[in-house]
Amino acid sequence: MIDLSRFSLEGKVAVVTGGSRGIGRGIAFGLAQAGADVVVTSRKLPDLEAVAGEIKALGRKAVPIAAHLGRIENIPTLVDQIMKEFGRIDILVNNAGASPAMGTVLECEERLWDTIMNLNLKGLYFMSQAVARIMKDQGGGSIIHISSMDGIKPEPYVGIYSISKAGVIMATKSMALELAPYNIRVNSIAPGPISTKMLDSHWFHLPEEQAKAEKEKAARMVPLKRIGEPDEIAGAAIYLASDASSFTTGETILIDGGCTIASFEFVDPSTIK
Ligand SMILES: NC(=O)c1ccc[n+]([C@@H]2O[C@H](COP(=O)([O-])OP(=O)(O)OC[C@H]3O[C@@H](n4cnc5c(N)ncnc54)[C@H](OP(=O)(O)O)[C@@H]3O)[C@@H](O)[C@H]2O)c1
Structure with missing residues (x-):
């Protein structure tokens, strides 16, 4: 019989990047409801303060910290601030992502590539690296990357975004393999349209x-x-963050309403901006 208390996050400290709105906010709430104290981080402090206030109303500790994660030089300061506040990190949800501005392969410029890759892939990788170093010293932890169904099946005109998310899925597997000896599990959630x-x-x-x-x-x-809806992603995050998934690592869970098993209508490039 399964012990349902294995889904509990009581006493754990979670960090959710991009926690100010959307999927990150939904996950931050879900983790707090399951018992975790939560750090929410993104660029805009007022939005984070509002989310942290709502989480505190659930009876959990919630700390908002502003950081631009598309600039990896900000990561050490962010991690130091979290460690000063809580002294440990049990769960990292690497969710912050850049908007997939539309553009064809023939048009996309280097600046767009850099903006998307610097946050979605480079920022994610080095944030996970910094937190994994802490988790290694602590004896373990759970890292969750938010990828996308676009990283599995490409969508036209959001190519750079799709490439970044395919990279996130491979970063998940690659990190899971190397970090398994330290009891650090690394998984990803691939949402469809939310x-x-x-x-x-x-x-x-x-x-x-x-x-x-x-x-x-x-x-x-x-x-x-x-x-x-964003809260339909939270259940998978609770599962992957908790001991209920103790034998799951390197996995990507698709939550896409069935999109990747369906055929899509191909959109004419002249109809997009
Ligand atoms: N919605 C979907 O249909 C969908 C589907 C598949 C995958 N996803 C993925 O899910 C994740 C969340 O997306 P969402 O739909 O919830 O997007 P969203 O509503 O636009 O939220 C994005 C979050 O990331 C933060 N953020 C953006 N740029 C940042 C930066 N440079 N540094 C730090 N934080 C930054 C934003 O806050 P600030 O503006 O305050 O920085 C916000 O909290 C992304 O990785 C996205 O690729 C979304």
Whole structure:
């Protein structure tokens, strides 16, 4: 019989990057509900303070720390601040990600490549490295990377984003292999379309009514016939963060409403900005 207390995060310290809104906020709440104290980090302190305030109302400790994770020189200071506050890190959810600005392979410029890669892949890798060094000294921990279904099956016109997320899936496997001897598990969650500011950025350039229609059209293409919600990612994060997943490492869990098993309509490049 399974001991359901293995899902509990009581007494653990979790760090959620990109925790100010969207999927990160949903995960931060889920981890706190499961018992963890939480550090939320992103660039904008006021948004983080609001989330931390809501988490504290659940009876957990919550600390907001602002940091730009697309600049890896900020990582040591961030990790030092967390260690000063809590003295340990049991769970890292590496969720912060850059918006996949649309563009064709023929048009994309180096600046866009650097912006997306510096946050989605380089920032993620070096944040996990810094935290893994701490977890090694502590005797273990759980690292969760937020990748994307686009890292498994490419979507047209968000190529650099898809490439970065495929890199996240391989970073997950590569780190899981090397860190297993230290009892550090590394897994990833690959969301499909989830209702957040990032998803809405696909249609920002359109008038409001047209954007709404396009979002509804996108929802109809999902086999489950809807866009997911951020809290539908939180359950997998609780599982991967907790002892319930103690034999799971290097894995990527798809949460995409069935998108990757479906065929997509190919969008004409002349219809996108
Ligand atoms: N929504 C989807 O459909 C979907 C699907 C698949 C995968 N994902 C992945 O899920 C993750 C979260 O996405 P989301 O949809 O929740 O996006 P979102 O609503 O745009 O949230 C992104 C979060 O990342 C933070 N962030 C952005 N740039 C940052 C930087 N340079 N340094 C530190 N923090 C930064 C943002 O806060 P600040 O602006 O304050 O920095 C925010 O907290 C991303 O990795 C994304 O690729 C999303």
